Amino acid sequence: MPELPEVETVRRTLKNFIIGKEITEIRVHYDKIVSGNTDTFVTALTGQTILDIDRVGKYLVFILDQDAFISHLRMEGKYNIVDASKPLSKHEHLTFVLSDGTELRYQDTRKFGRLALVNKESYRQDLPLCKLGPEPWDADPKAIYARIHQSNLPIKTLLLDQTIMTGIGNIYANEICFTLKINPTTPGKRVSKKRVVELIAVSKEILAQAIVQGGTTIHSFDANGITGLFQMQLQVHLQKVCPVCNGAVIKKMVRGRGTYYCPTCQKKKG
Template identity: 35%
Template structure:
């Protein structure tokens, strides 16, 4: 599933081609996504200018003068810019045709993504209750410590809760907890402020590195072969269960938590 770094890299890739461009037309080939695409979306977008392309959590915003299109890539979706007029493929569900001759094309094989309209995206039910961005000044150890008091849930589940902080998906939770030396099953309410400071820094470091690597390993966002390759990140623990810990050489343990793979070092993480 595309997570925050992939979505941010997508934003960075498409923004230069879209911002300031007038929308000449919208083609919807399949409106049956996770939520049906509004029937009047092409009419709303026709003739409007994309003022900016922003991101909140794993949602992309196409800001127009009259409102905002909220886009989610779902489990397997992608956005790319078409410049050569290549025909749509089987899972290319939405085209936004721009005045510069380019087309913003949405591909989603599993149709778990969404294209929604909002007059004020900050008040939309999908957005309004989200926690802070992990790379923002609002997020840090003190924030995590305050919200965690009295919590009996495992720390991995706690930091993956979008009401606590957005964008810490399964891969990044594994990596950040390893860097901070915290066992994924430790109760969130039993972790000290100092350890939360280390964890918050590990989250910021992990996501920043993933965004940077995503930006350098994506093949392209232009033309029909420009599907995001996403990043080939050098992960420390995720996907390496049963191999030696990169710090102490103890065999990394892999378990399932909430039906998700969880890898940790039984020696380094307490």
């Protein structure tokens, strides 16, 4: 699943190709890929020019003349920029025909991703974005501690809760826990204020490093041909040997999510 660094890479890449171009036609090949009324989506956006692309957590926000639309890539969503003459592939479910003869196509093998028309002026204050917590760079340690400390859920699970702090997915949650040397099953109520400050700092550092590297290329992530390199720096996710103690890295399920950790470096306390 594309996480904050991957989505940021998609945003930066797409801006090089589509800013300033008019959407002359929209073809929806799979209706459910659009949340809400598909006809309204198509009618509202056709004829508008793409002015900018914003990002909130894992959501892309395409800013047009009068409106905006959000895009959540979910598990395997991606955007392809192709010449209009290229045949539509099996998994390309929506096409934006652009004024320069190219097409922006949304591809999603599992069809989990969604696009939706939103208010250009208030999308951050409206659903679904208003439910998101702050990104690590904007996080208030006191507020994050208050949310975490009241929970018995594992810290790994809380890191994945987008209402607490947005942008972190499974890969980076594993890496954050490893860097902190905290067992991923540690209940939130056992995480101290000091550790929450450290958690936010480590989250910012790891996500920033991943953005510089273009994200992590695992399975289907591909930002229009630009693949991420951060997988070369992964310390624990998908690893078999701990880079610190040379012990075995263990994989277990933590509330349904595959979790990699070192039982020696990340001993559970209490």
